Amino acid sequence: MKALIESIVTPLVDHPEDIVVTRSEEDTKVVYHLTVNQDDVGKVIGKNGRIAKSIRTVVYAAKTDGEKRIYLDIM
Template sequence: MKQLIETIVKPLVDYPDDVQITMDERESRVTYKLSVNAEDMGKVIGKQGRVAKAIRTIVYSAAGSHHGKRVFVDIID
């Protein structure tokens, strides 16, 4: 899943080397925390959050059941 997020985000940003994804797994949820360069934040979020919503939709769909855990994508600054 981490690789999927990288594949989606890296072509969108000007500083692909600054893309970092960490995974936080708990009992009933898995959270992927996406961090990008401050200058690229607008590109990842998009107008009215459309790009961020699209990224989340793709990840949620690809995750499927993910062993009964809910999957979340957080964009952190």
């Protein structure tokens, strides 16, 4: 999942070397924290959050049946 998030976000940003994806797991969910360069945050979120919503949709759809619920936090 980490590689999927990185492959989606890399073409969107000007500083791909600053992309960091961390994973934290809880009882019922898995949270992926996406951190990008401060200059690229707007590009990843998009106008009215449309790009962020699209990224989340793809990540949620990639979940397999046996996995816990997945969340993507963009910072």
